[in-house]
Amino acid sequence: MDIYYVILLFVIGFISSFLSGMLGIGGAIVKYPMLLMIPSVFGFQALTAHEVSGISALDVLFVSFAGVIGFRKGGYLNKSLITVMGASVLVGTFLGSFGSQYLTEEQVNIVYGVLALLAAIMMFIPKKKVDDIPIADVTYNKTLAAILAFIVGIGSGVVGAGGGFLLIPIMLFILRIPTRMTIASSLAITFISSIAGSIGKISTGQVEYQTAIIVIIAGLIAAPIGAKISKRINTKILQGILAVLILGTAIKIWIDIL
Numbered sequence: 721m722d723i724y725y726v727i728l729l730f731v732i733g734f735i736s737s738f739l740s741g742m743l744g745i746g747g748a749i750v751k752y753p754m755l756l757m758i759p760s761v762f763g764f765q766a767l768t769a770h771e772v773s774g775i776s777a778l779d780v781l782f783v784s785f786a787g788v789i790g791f792r793k794g795g796y797l798n799k800s801l802i803t804v805m806g807a808s809v810l811v812g813t814f815l816g817s818f819g820s821q822y823l824t825e826e827q828v829n830i831v832y833g834v835l836a837l838l839a840a841i842m843m844f845i846p847k848k849k850v851d852d853i854p855i856a857d858v859t860y861n862k863t864l865a866a867i868l869a870f871i872v873g874i875g876s877g878v879v880g881a882g883g884g885f886l887l888i889p890i891m892l893f894i895l896r897i898p899t900r901m902t903i904a905s906s907l908a909i910t911f912i913s914s915i916a917g918s919i920g921k922i923s924t925g926q927v928e929y930q931t932a933i934i935v936i937i938a939g940l941i942a943a944p945i946g947a948k949i950s951k952r953i954n955t956k957i958l959q960g961i962l963a964v965l966i967l968g969t970a971i972k973i974w975i976d977i978l
Contacts, residue, residue: 733938741946812873817920
């Protein structure tokens with residue numbers, strides 16, 4: 721493998737995983753379009769949508785776990801929320817990841833575009849103030865949380881994402897979970913989702929292992945750094961970064977599709 725290609729993959733993995741750790745997402749919201757489009761810009765052979773989704777699924781498994789470690793202290797990991805949404809997203813992701821082998825390249829991209837657009841819209845919906853709620857007093861609708869996590873799991877399973885980029889706005893604006901708890905817990909839920917996604921992608925032959933290893937190594941370095949920085953940044957700034965990130969990605973994907 722060309723050394724410049726290795727460096728490019730490492731940079732892509734590092735940037736996307738740094739944002740993953742800082743914003744509580746699995747990284748696929750950034751990694752998917754970067755891996756799909758950037759290599760060809762530098763003259764390297766473009767990866768297919770199926771290859772990118774396979775690489776993303778395996779990468780999210782490791783990166784989200786590294787991000788959870790960064791949040792293991794502080795009480796922000798809500799065990800009830802992680803259990804309820806994690807179980808539902810696990811089942812949905814299994815279905816989506818196995819079913820993705822029957823979709824065309826364009827259909828995989830369309831699923832990603834729909835997920836990113838929905839997430840972008842939800843991030844711009846005004847939210848009631850919940851960040852002042854004490855950690856011990858946080859409550860949510862478990863049935864609604866389970867249903868929404870299952871739906872997210874199906875879509876994220878198709879594109880190899882852990883679903884964090886859609887779970888976050890759902891947890892913030894529908895379930896009304898405080899921002900820092902949302903970021904920490906979503907990483908744990910994303911990790912659970914990525915287990916199912918990885919199994920599905922590997923068993924259906926959608927993973928390019930050499931590329932995946934490089935991206936994963938970069939991610940394991942960058943994600944914990946992002947998680948540490950997250951604890952020192954104002955929550956409104958974190959939400960703003962995530963909203964712009966998701967909206968920009970959604971616009972770019974739909975421009976390419978149309």
